[in-house]
Amino acid sequence: MKRIASPALWQPPLRGLVLAAQKVPQAALFALMVFSTASLGLGAGVLLLPVVVAAVRKLANRSRRLAHDWSGVTIAQPYRELPEPGPGLAGRWGHCLRLLQDPATLRDTLWTIVDPVIGTVLALLPAALLVYGLEGLVLPFLWDTLVSAGYHDHYAGLIDVSGERGVRTWLMPLFGLGFIWLGLRTGPLLLTAHACFTRKLLGPRIGDELTARVGHLTRTRGAVVDSQAAELRRIERDLHDGAQARLVAMGMNLDAVGQLLDTNPEAARALLLETRESSSKALGELRDLVRGIHPPVLSDRGLGDAVRALALDSPLPVDVAVDLPGRPDAPVESAAYFAVSELLTNAAKHARADRVWIDIRHEREALRISVGDDGCGGATVAAGTGLGGIESRIAAFDGVLSVNSPQGGPTMTTMEIPCALFSPKTSSF
Incomplete structure (x- = not known):
């Protein structure tokens, strides 16, 4: 459960009213879900069911988001990734069956009918206590009017509001203040209880979490394998087109030098100079290739200084702020370094930016x-x-990427990679 700042006392009752208002469309969606499922055989359900399921999931995701934002209760989305519907009626029918076979669809449907019953009580109770407390504050002043109109009731189960005024009449404001205090103080607790109840209904089961985890690892493993294969092809291409070609040319030049050394020393000297220049270029290309695989500065000085070196080489002014008390594992450092390098390249090539800023912590x-x-x-x-x-x-490291880039800018890209720091920071800056 995520810790959040304590809300103002008046916020939980109002938030409870918002949650209670959501129960009405939930009940309506339950009826539509039952109808669309029952009418699958008639054909109408094939068109209606995907729309209803999408609406239920949108409302359920809203409840998950509110539980996180208002109570700090995180509820993962357990939905399976489904392929796009196939063509024709058979494709739509198969898509509907896959939706119904998703365990999360059944839990969402259960939520649409159970939550309006139990969740409404948890959501409305803080506001109900406030209203009941306000009733206790105003009843003594409306006593005569209510009694003459035939009003007959007991406030808090103790005070009979039907006869003559008495001492107990003026105890009602005290009871009212007590109910108001109770509504304000228990509001956050009841809101959290509502969020936990929502997580119980909408959260993934242990088996679903394991299935989703295996699927995620399978996808990321495939992505990493593809990325490594592409990297190997790039290295092979760079070696073939760059350093290897120059080394072959150098060998041919040296053979020519051996043949010309006695007959044409001036031509041999020119070929040697050309060969020396080619060797310098080949060495530079090999160094660039090594830096592209794993920069020495990253191994020697860590992520902070490696990113600072990238910033110095960037054609744009780059402000770098680093707050790392240690170093992450080498694979994490490498992934983070090349991600930052790619983002700097994007900013220089596509963003038409004047300045870039990097914050690492x-x-x-x-x-x-x-x-x-x-x-x-x-x-x-x-x-x-x-x-x-x-x-x-x-x-591949369970990291997440978020991009906030509205048209017209600015662009903010944030990466979070779970990891631990294991060694002291070394830096010359």
Whole structure:
């Protein structure tokens, strides 16, 4: 459960009213779910069921989000990833069957009918206590009017509101204040109880969590394998087109030098100079290739100084802030370094930015890296600017990537990679 700041005393009752108002569409969706499932055989359900399931999931996700935002209770989404519906009626029918076979669909349906009964009590109780307390405050002043109108009731089960005024009449405001205090003080607890009840109904079961975990690991493993294969192809291509070609040319030049040394010393000297220049270029290309595989500065000085070196090489002004009391594991460092490198490249090539800022820190057992720029915005993971590759790279470490890039900018990309720091920081800065 996430710790959140304590809300103002008046907020939980109002939030309870918001949650209670949501119970009405929940009950309506339950009726639609039953109808669409029952009418699958008639054909109408094939069109209606996916729409109803999507509406139920949208409402359930809203409840999950409110439970997290208002009470700090995190509820994971247990839905299976389903393929797109196939063509024709048979494809739609198969899609409906897959939706119904998802255990989360059954739990969502149960939530739509159980939560309006039990959840409404938990949500409305704080506001009900406040209203009942206010009634105790105003009843003594409306006593005569209510009695003459034939009002007959007992307040708090003790005070008969039907006869003559008495001492107990003026105890009602004290009871009212007590109910108001109770509503205000128990509001956060009842709101948290509602969130926990929601998690019990909507949260994934242990088996679902294991299944989702295995699926996630399978997808990320495949992404890592593909990424490594692409990296090996890049290295092979760079060696073949760069250093290898130069080394072959150097060998041919040296053979020519051996043939010309006695007959044409000037031509041999020119070929030697050309060979020396080629050797320098080949050495530079090999160094660049090594830095592309794993930069020496990353191994020697850690992520902070390696990112600072990237910032110095960037064509844009880059502000770097690093707060790392230690170093993460080498694979995490490498993934984070190349992710930052890709983001800097994106900012220089696509964002039309004037400035970039990078913040690296370790918070809540996770490496948190924020990279922002003042460019034109519009960056998305699906835009083909390398963000998808970054997401796949850090997903192998259970990392998450979030991108906030409205049209017109600015762009803020945040990565969080769970990890521990294991060695003191060494830096010359």
